[in-house]
Amino acid sequence: MNDRDRQQLLQQLTDVLMNSPLIPEEKLAMMMMQCFQLLLSTQASAIDMKTSDGRVLSLKLEMEAPAVKH
16 A cells, blocks of 8 residues: 555545544544454554654553452
């Protein structure tokens, strides 16, 4: 995928989100589900993305630790 294709896809996703009647929390939940599917499809467990303001957005898929019973 070249930069032009990537930008075009990003614009399409942005347009869909901006025009969606969903509330922000539902939009975020939908994007998190898509990220989960992408992680599964690439067999990755984490991604990091540097944002334009210098911060890093991290997404990590991990197993929940089992509860300890006493």
